[in-house]
Every structure is written in structure tokens, then in C-alpha cells.
Amino acid sequence: MIELTRLNGETFTLNALYIQQIQSFPDTTITLTNGELIVVQEKETEVIRKTVNFYKEINVLGFRKGLEGQ
Template structure:
């Protein structure tokens, strides 16, 4: 789960696995897989970073630097 903030200042937890699309209109709009849309204060970049951190935390995304590190220069 990631913590995001509605435009009115209320924070809530969102299941990052349900996010299908993120857009800026200029407000950040998150579209979920069920077509529900949420408008949040965080930027697209912040949401992507929160999602990436969450995926790493639960083991969905491996740390690419270690996986691709062959020790060559």
C-alpha cells in the first residue's frame, strides 16, 4: 500500500497493484484497474517512486543494479 493525499488534505492508503494509469491534468489523476479515478496532491514522479519502493518492498521488483551487475568496466 502507498500513502497518498486527496486535494482536500485527507491522506489514505492505496493498493499500488490496482493502479493502471497516472496522468497530470495538471492535478495528478490516478486511474485504477476498475476505471475509478482519484485526484491526489502528489506528482506523477512521486507516485511512481512510491509504487517502485512498494514493489521492491514486497519483492515484485528486483534491484536491477545487482541483477545486471556483471562486474565489467
């Protein structure tokens, strides 16, 4: 799960496994696998960083803990 901020300042937690697409229009817009659109304050690169970190945490990408960078 990743924590994000809506344009109105409200924070929420999103299950990053449901992210299909991230775009900047210039606001960062996240398209979920169910077609729902979410606009957030974070930059596109920040959402990507948080998503990759989440994937690493739950081992979706096959990373082994302690072996990153080797």
C-alpha cells in the same frame, strides 16, 4: 500500500497493485484497474517513486533485498 493525499488534504492508503495509469492534468490523476479515478496532491513522479518502492518491498519486480545497484 502507498500513502497519498487527496486534494482536500485527507491522507489515505492505496494498494498500488490496482494502479493502471497515472497522469497529470495538471493535477495528478490515478486510474485504477476498476476504472475509478483518484486525484491526489502528490506529483506524478512521486506517485511513481512510491509505487516502485512498494513493488520492491513486496518483490513484485523480482528484486532481491540487498542486491539493488549491483
